[in-house]
Amino acid sequence: MKPGITGLVLTHNGERLLERCLASLAFCDHVLIVDSFSTDATLDIARAAGGPERVRVLQRAWEGPGAQFAFALPLVETEWVLSLDQDEMCSGLLRESVKREIAVSGAPDGFYISRRSWYYDRFMRYSGWRPDRLLRCFRNGRMEVRVSGAHYSFHPLGDTKILSGDILHYPYSSFRQHLDKINDYAQKGADGLAAKGRPGGLARALLHGGGRFAKIYLLKCGFLDGRAGFINAAHGSFYAFLKYMRVGEGSWGHPYEHDQKCQRYN
Numbered sequence: 001m002k003p004g005i006t007g008l009v010l011t012h013n014g015e016r017l018l019e020r021c022l023a024s025l026a027f028c029d030h031v032l033i034v035d036s037f038s039t040d041a042t043l044d045i046a047r048a049a050g051g052p053e054r055v056r057v058l059q060r061a062w063e064g065p066g067a068q069f070a071f072a073l074p075l076v077e078t079e080w081v082l083s084l085d086q087d088e089m090c091s092g093l094l095r096e097s098v099k100r101e102i103a104v105s106g107a108p109d110g111f112y113i114s115r116r117s118w119y120y121d122r123f124m125r126y127s128g129w130r131p132d133r134l135l136r137c138f139r140n141g142r143m144e145v146r147v148s149g150a151h152y153s154f155h156p157l158g159d160t161k162i163l164s165g166d167i168l169h170y171p172y173s174s175f176r177q178h179l180d181k182i183n184d185y186a187q188k189g190a191d192g193l194a195a196k197g198r199p200g201g202l203a204r205a206l207l208h209g210g211g212r213f214a215k216i217y218l219l220k221c222g223f224l225d226g227r228a229g230f231i232n233a234a235h236g237s238f239y240a241f242l243k244y245m246r247v248g249e250g251s252w253g254h255p256y257e258h259d260q261k262c263q264r265y266n
Helices: 018-023 042-047 065-075 092-102 175-195 202-219 222-245 255-265
Strands: 002-011 030-035 055-059 078-085 088-090 110-119 133-139 143-148 151-156 160-169
Touching (some): 018 042, 088 092, 092 110
Parallel strands (some): 002 078, 030 055
């Protein structure tokens, strides 16, 4: 295995922030991009980030994060890997910290990195968004990928350390995009509950929705994040409500059946 570090990014229609993401990985010896057949300018941005000797761009149909990382990681030839999402970037302090720490003899197998996420009008400091430490820099082969619903995480197989600096995260460009993701995540969550035999329904949806708002806004001090904290808590509540309403949703009936009912009332 070669010395050095590879930046790894999975992409799909990531033109919004990909250029900044890849610019923040300019200190890496190599960059590997695995794209899921984007239809926007993602591929053009990726290929313009450097020559093929440094930046390698591959395409593979999306089968979930687990399968995508299982494909990508064996292709990394360097000792170290730094993984970013397409809407993330390294702060200047983090870049210096990574370079310094991986050069140390006897460095641990992985490094946790704090992530600062932007929502509405600020980087969130409360609401359960901080501290958000993720294992994103690790020795090749010294971690495992775990997937839960639409989310993934890396888990170390050896000693770890916390790096200085932050991953800067810009997950949403608008409320509409956030709601689109809530809709998708809620369906995946409902499917997961149904597979486990967990019940849903209106009462549970209201209970979990209200409980999630209280947890984010009160227990996690979301009120200290101002308007962004309230809006985020409201969206979190809606996610929980949708998830439990959709468990065992079933059919809403055929339009013909509704026509028959209407005729009985006319």
